[in-house]
Amino acid sequence: MTPEQLSAAVRDVLTAAVDAGDLALPDGVPAQVSVERPRNRDHGDYATNVALQLAKKAGTNPRALAELLAARLRQAGGVEAVDIAGPGFLNITVSAAAQGELARVVVEAGESYGRGEALAGTTMNVEFISANPTGPLHLGHVRWAAVGDALARVLEAAGAAVTREFYINDRGAQMDKFGASIMARAHGETVPEDGYHGEYVNDLARVIVAADPGLLERPRDEQLVTFREEGYRLQLAEQQRQLDEFRTHFDVWYSERSLYERGRVEHALDVLRQQGHLFEADGALWMRTTGFGDDKDRVLRRGNGEFTYFAADAAYYVDKRERGFDVCVYLLGADHHGYIGRLKALAACAGDDPEKNIEIPIGQLVKIVQDGQELRLSKRAGTMLTLGQVVEAAGVDALRYSLCRYPADSPLTLDVAQITKQTSDNPVFYVQYAHARLASILRNAAELGIDKGELRPELLDHERESLLLAALAEFPRVVATAAELREPHRVARYLEETASTFHKFYDACRVLPIGDDEATDVHRARIWLVEATKVVVANGLGLLGVDAPDRM
Structure with missing residues (x-):
């Protein structure tokens, strides 16, 4: 019996009591009844405070209402006992x-177990990397590449329609500096001091010249455009390749340039003007964001006619909303904390509800330590630690899991040696080993010719079986909560607890017969439970973008 099924049973009891005239609820039976796992299992499998919540509305005291509900609930199918504790x-x-019976529910549901409908009907845009196409993705992007993707997976599991979006910062002076840096390297010249000095710039110059041998003979202004645009194309492809290898895939790669090329900036200004929040002062065009909590009003177009970066932010937000997204999620780094107020105010100026239509989670910095030394980066100086290098050092699974198991708003230091060691005190190894062990048990059962047959759920009555079933029953709720709170780390912590519960079950309960002993219905029931646990662990790892290996 799942918590959801028991919650429904309590609602049925409330409805029956109202229909029989034994209970009066002026507001009707609540749509949801909270059923929780008690910390102390001596208090039963589940607990609910519904009597305390409804007693005042029902015109009675909680204890009396609890007694009324308990008498009816004891007659419900699957309920063995109901006790009243404390005030009700x-x-x-x-x-x-x-x-x-939950073992059958999980096995038959397979990959869909844990998925729900809490966010069904909600369309969400999750933008979790915004980068210049002027170099490889670096350590600063690694955390969001893992956490943002895991968040998108969790939101989808809760029923939302999610679009993953990468915002390409492909407009501005840095693009010309990038092109000039490549051109300088192609000519064997010194790169401008404020240019890009990494070895990758040499590589780009060689590739571009090899593809267009006559390039260096053309006028310098033509060369600059070619080096800039070809460098952009090659570097963006490299970013896409790195992210694919990291199992982070985007549905939309959105170009900042396109906002201007397609007239989206002017369109956004028209939208905002119609809302009545634009004004002109000192020859510039402003948005009055202070009316919605921002610390100062924002310039959209300077007196010289140039648009500000905030104008692109405004156009981008309006564009997202006009593409049909109910919620726009911007995952930003620690150095962008000041963006929260201005983006919330922007949403309000566009006529939206800043508490519903836009969310701005802020992630803290991550440090990677190897051999006692912090690995550092500098894109322009050329001492850059790229996403690819971090993945090479730690591995995709270890890195993704380790980044996802902590709240994103807490600073994080990862030691490569710690997150890659093959011991039970390494969380990713511990969870993956549990899945491999589950797979091994099922392989052994097949080799012994033991079919799980028809489940006899009543045979799963050992304390360790009960605890493992209770853990599996919690998975849908964990996923729903992770989605609601935008905290995918809850899935990782759940997996670790469930892996521990499984290992204790395996130590206490013989799953397969010894030697030439015949398989019994108890063995078969436990095979059902093992298969159900394997489903849950695999589904949980999948939400984090981490492999669920059958062998280790």
Whole structure:
């Protein structure tokens, strides 16, 4: 029996009591009844405080309402006992058969187990990397590449329609500096001091010249355009390749340039003007964001006619909303904390609800330590630590899992040696090993010719079986909560606890017969439970973009 099924049973009891005239609820039976796992299992399998919540509305005291509900709930299918604790808590024990039936539910659901409908009907745009196409992605992008993708996966599992978006900062002076840096290297000249000095610039120059041998003979202004545009194309392709290898895939690669080329900036100004929040002062065009909590009003177009970067921000937000997204999520780094106020105010100026239509999670910095030394980066100086180099040092699984298992708003230091060691105190290894062990048990069962047959759920009555089933039952709720709070790290922590619960079950309960002993229905029921656990661990790892290996 899942928490959702028990919650429905409590609602059915409330409805029956109202229909029978034993209970009066002026506001009707609540749409949801909270059912939780008690910390102390001596208090039953589940607990609910519904009697305390509804007693005042029902014109009675919580204890009396609890007694009324308990008497009816004891008659519900799958409920073994109901006890009343304190002022009116209901502690509910379900039968082994009802609890064991969950193994069948999980196995039959397969990859869909854990998915829900809490966000069904909601369209969300999750933008979690915004980068210049002037060099490889670096350490500063690694955390969001993992966490942003995991968040998108969790939101989809909760029913949302999610679009993953990469914002390409391909407009501005840095693009010309990038092109000039490549051109200088192609001519064997010194790169401008404020240009890009990494070895990758040499590589780009060689590739571009090899593809267009006559390039160096053309006028310098033509060369600059070619080096800039070809460098852009090659570097963007490299960023896409690195992210693909990191299992982070974007649905949309959105060009900042396109906002201007397609007239989206002027269109956004028209939209904002119609909302009545633009004004002119000192020859410039401003947005009155202070009316919505920003620390100062923002310039959109300077007196010389040049658009500001904030004008692009405004156009980009308006464009997202006009593309049909209900919620626009901007995952930003620690150095962008000041953007929260201005982006929230921008949403309000566009006529939206800044508490519903836009979210701006801020992620803290991550440090990578190897051999006791912090690995550092500098894109222009050429001592850059790229995403590819970090992946090479730590591996995709270890890096993604380790980045996802902590709240994104907390600073993080990862030691390559710690996150890659093959021991049980390394969380990613511990969880992946649990999956490999589960797969091994199922392989061994198949080799022994043991088919799990028809499940007899009542046989899963050992304490360790009960605890493992309880853990599996919590998975949908964990996923829903992770989506609601935008905290994918909850999935990782759940997996670690579930892996621990499985290992304890395996130590206490013999899954396969010893030697020439015949397989019993108890063995078969435990095979069902093992398969169900394997499904949950694989689904959880999948939400983090981490492999679920069958062998280690």
